[in-house]
Amino acid sequence: MSQMNMTCTARFLSFILLHIFLFTLTNAQSPYYRLNFCQNSTEKTNNTSYRSNVRNLLLWINTDSATGSVSNHIAINSNKTNSNDNDGDVVYGFYDCRGDVTGSFCQFCINAAVRAIAQCCPNGVSAMIWYDICVIGYSDHNTSGKISVTPSWNLTGTKNTKDSTELEKAVDDMRNLIGRVTAEANSNWAVGEFDWSDTEKRYGWVQCNSDLTKDGCRYCLETMLDKVPQCCGTKVKWAVVSPSCGMEIDDNKFYNFQTESPPSLPNPGKQDGASNTKTLIIILVSVLVAVALLSCSVYYYRRKNRLNKGGLLLRTITPKSFRDHVPREDSFNGDLPTIPLTVIQQSTDNFSESFKLGEGGFGPVYKGTLPDGTEIAAKRLSETSGQGLEEFKNEVIFIAKLQHRNLVKLLGCCFEENEKILVYEYMPNSSLNFHLFNEEKHKHLDWKLRLSIIKGIARGLLYLHEDSPLRVIHRDLKASNVLLDDEMNPKISDFGLARAFEKDQCHTKTKRVIGTYGYMAPEYAMAGLFSVKSDVFSFGVLVLEIIYGKRNGDFFLSEHMQSLLLYTWKLWCEGKSLELIDPFHKKTYVESEVMKCIHIGLLCVQEDAADRPTMSIVVRMLGSDTVDLPKPTQPAYSIGRKSKNEDQSSKNSKDNSVDEETLTIVSPR
Structure with a gap:
């Protein structure tokens, strides 16, 4: 063989x-993943001693849980002579099981949690993961004996309560359990069965960390109970948890009093018919x-x-096989956590239409709220997506490695049941084009805000081109790919078309020109050549659109019959650059600043890529009032057509749309 x-x-x-x-084990009590918390830190990620201590701690948890030890807190430090709290290597960890779960059942859950936390938070400075019957966690701070009620999380079932009196009764029942657990001297948990009617019951559970005092336990549980009306009051089943305590209520009995090891297999010497069973096996x-x-x-x-x-x-694209598709040099390096599909489904009401923010080339985008209250935008790759798996991988690879205040933050991804989902931070103010080209909303973009947006986009591009771990060319910079947070700070998004460059590489060529008409540099649209100067051209177009509040494509279709770039050049040469500005903004703009930005925009859209400034020079010009700007040359001829898809996307987007992706594929001429 x-x-x-x-x-x-x-x-x-x-x-x-x-x-x-496992069949015997899980029939009695099967651990069910609930949620996780992960706090990353570049400093700790690069601290190899701390990472080693985390691995040793998880190994200790695995071993200690098998002994049934009640000493479930530990501090591990590679520096044996110094274990004070200020040492950067010290890692503190703990584990616990629900009070009714002990022995091998507890160990089985702890083992599963140890494996999962290493995957969910590979580079965390602190992390916690909850299953329905156990929890483990670690941190660089000693939390033993301390009350931690933040962050807190909640989970709810699908069944709704009949009226508000059910919530009141549930709260009273849980308060009784809190009284029980804080009154019993040697217990940190309690369960209870409550009769609601002749045919209806409720089952409750409360538990605190074993190292809390009774007063601390009561405070923690009461704090969690106070959160219920806001988070879970309309549901029959709910659970609220924090690092120090948790509680749950349900109309199904979810707990048991199994305390022994899982039943062993039949003993042939003690049971009738055992020989037949053995033969069958x-x-x-x-x-x-x-x-x-x-x-x-x-x-x-x-x-x-x-x-x-x-x-x-x-192969089916699973988390492992997805990584197998990615070249080794573009690996995730453990930077990107995975989020379970069930969590995303729950946060988006199973991808409900009412939660849908918009539709782009990648697929639909949904708003959601994670159990810890974090608002998210979930981009779901559709089977009919204009962007495919390559663009999906591209976005994951780049955005997972890029961290900047002017880049949208990727919180995690999901590859389960053939789903491919990217989970981003939610941008409450949608995309720039939603405000810029809207007759009413653009009035709220005064000059100070527009200038701030221009500078933010410039800083984001500078990071991509020169300061990031990779040298990245975005290739699809446009108004709909700039998102605005709650303070209207710009964040560049959509890295599906991005490409990495070597530090000494000037440009490259492609036979597959992908982008959006009106924003593509002429050398890219005509010959497939792209470089950092391609992004500079797109930035210049965007600057002029922000100043004038007019879309390059729409402008060509207006009575001017030429691109916004060429018309701006015409006005510049005639000394009439301010004529295009909306009279509404003439009350707010600073003329010298507007003229400087128009000048910079024209420098960026020059026909010859060599004449365009780099983003480092652009940022310096935007930040200084004394820098002498060179004279621009005529912009490249640009029709600036807008595709039907982009127009339709604008019409269909909602107020909180995250992105309106438009992809146009053309052949180089």
């Missing part, structure tokens, strides 16, 4: 034996082994033949 067949057989047998054990295992050997042999034969023919093995 080949080595591969033997390996496959061994794995298959291990799989069968594991599931025989042997036959079953033999058949499974035979099937496994046959399957592995067929797989090996087909794989060998297909590889010899140069064929491609098609």
